[in-house]
């Protein structure tokens with residue numbers, strides 16, 4: 001199996017997220033939001049790269065998730081932040097529904113951990 005091969009793991013029942021809703025799940029210790037939008041299921045990092053609010057407590061507006069703290073909007077398909085913000089976008093992750101279960105590719109989460117808050121000085 002190549003390193004890029006998906007490893008699908010069950011994270012929730014599809015019934016756990018209502019249409020237009022958001023839930024938080026944990027994959028490999030990483031907080032991830034699953035959104036059930038008109039366009040289908042989407043998965044992305046839960047922690048806002050601005051000041052670390054949890055996006056699962058935000059709201060879904062069509063193709064965007066709105067951060068509950070300062071109202072940045074992120075495209076749930078690409079992770080891009082709306083114009084006017086100079087912060088990272090969101091990591092997005094492969095997600096699918098299989099027989100009433102929601103599955104996320106945990107290999108993708110391992111390969112691309114969430115973007116963190118931008119800092120001016122990073123001495124690590």
Ligand code: FES
Nearest residue numbers: 048050051067070
């Ligand atoms: S914490 Fe998300 S926009 Fe500020």
